[in-house]
Amino acid sequence: MSKTTPATIALTAAGVAFATATYEYDPDADRVGLQAAEAMGVLPSIVLKTLMAEVDGRPVCVVVPSDEEVNMKKLAAAFGGKSAHMMKPADAERLTGYKVGGISPFGQKRLVPTAVEELATLEDEVFCNGGQRGLQIRIKPDDLIAALGARAVDLIR
Structure with a gap:
């Protein structure tokens, strides 16, 4: 693996x-982030999943712990919108240049607004996808947020 x-x-x-x-x-895993955490022997709360969504028709990137679900009302509000929904996998792949299961918040083909679940800032280090299935990046949450030009907001509760 490169x-x-x-x-x-x-x-x-x-x-x-x-x-x-x-x-x-594991291509048959129901939830890639949880499978990654288990395979690496770390808590699911520090393995962040990268999700592509649309808020009022505009693409956004959302980074949340793999054991949590995004609250769509909070997602919309975080980006100043009224409604939000998850992007179709084919659209996410086309927009990011990555395959589903390997979508990283870094190095996407098109820069889009990004939000990171604020709980991630409580951790010393977190993992997020490295742009390839089976590859994770270990990084400090503040560095993750700064590198993405992202905001830390409540997206799950």
């Missing part, structure tokens, strides 16, 4: 400290 992806290239170019971790990706 550890060089658009995500790792973007982080390196930005001078952001990170490490990579690999795991055996």
Whole structure:
């Protein structure tokens, strides 16, 4: 497995400290983030999933713990909108340049507004997808937020 992806290239170019971790990706897993946490032997709350959504028809990126679900009303409000829904997988792949199960918030083909669940800021380090199935990036939450130009907001409760 290559550890060089658009995500790792973007982080390196930005001078952001990170490490990579690999795991055996299970294409039949119901929830990729939970499967990644189990395979790496870490808590699901520190493995963040990257979701692509639309708020009032505009694409956005959302990063939340793998064991949580996004509250659509809070998602819409976080981006100043009235309604939100998850993006269709094919649209997410086209927009980001990544395959579902390997979508990273870093190095996407098109820069879109991004929000990170505020609970992630309570952790010392978190994992997020590295742009390839089976590849995770270990990073400090403040560095994650700064590198994405994201905001930390309540998206799940």
